[in-house]
Amino acid sequence: MTGPEPDRLQPGEVQLWRAALTAPPDELGDLTECVSPTERERASRFYAATDRDRYVAGRARLRRLLAGYLRADPAELPLAIGPHGKPYLADPAAGWLAFNVAHSRDLIVYAVARGHDIGVDVEWVRPDLDVDGLTRRFFTAAERRWLERLPTERRLAAFVALWTRKEAVLKGLGLGLTLPPQQVEALPGRPARVVPGVEATVAPVRWSVAAFAAGTGYRAAVAVASPALRLPRTAAPLPY
């Protein structure tokens, strides 16, 4: 195998995929065939047609991707939603296939792993972010020190990069922002951790986290619940 293939995943392997969130009109019909009746109903409730089509395209591509690994029919996959919104496969036979999704602007990324919880985040680097205010509010003391040591002109991109690492862990946990972001420390160059003593309900797992290339102008990161995994540094274009 020369690169990742959307239907093969070795134990311990992590694969990353990216796609445009906007599908050309002639593809939308086929994509709509891949989503479930519940998703079609959710799609019908979007006010704007562009939002509806983006939702359908994102869901249909996710279903095609997972169906490839599982050798299943995309529309038949039992996708369910966890208590804080994280999608998962509600079928014990498919429990080995962990996945997560993130989107920003017109880009959607998918992360899949075999046997480990996984989270992913992607963010468009907006130039108007209140970096200092957000850092004070959401980052740990060690993260704040790391950012403050950087030259001012590098702080915006570094802030977004650090944020994506943190959000990838929060999404890997399945808690999202229901866990205060300052309770996860996700400094570059070391496994991320839930800050000890603050959240007794979260397993004290160390997370492998890596930034990866998703597209120009974006920062992205993936987090996997195992401390020493080799993670891909780029997302491959999804071939459908």
Ligand SMILES: CC(C)(COP(=O)(O)OP(=O)(O)OC[C@H]1O[C@@H](n2cnc3c(N)ncnc32)[C@H](O)[C@@H]1OP(=O)(O)O)[C@@H](O)C(=O)NCCC(=O)NCCS
């Ligand atoms: C998860 C969360 C951090 C996403 O933030 P975001 O930057 O706006 O969005 P992203 O592009 O990174 O991720 C969105 C995707 O993450 C996935 N997701 C949603 N909730 C998730 C969670 N708790 N954990 C992991 N992944 C989650 C979904 O696939 C979603 O895509 P979809 O809406 O098209 O299905 C944020 O929505 C959150 O904290 N939600 C939890 C709050 C809650 O309890 N909501 C109730 C929902 S039932």
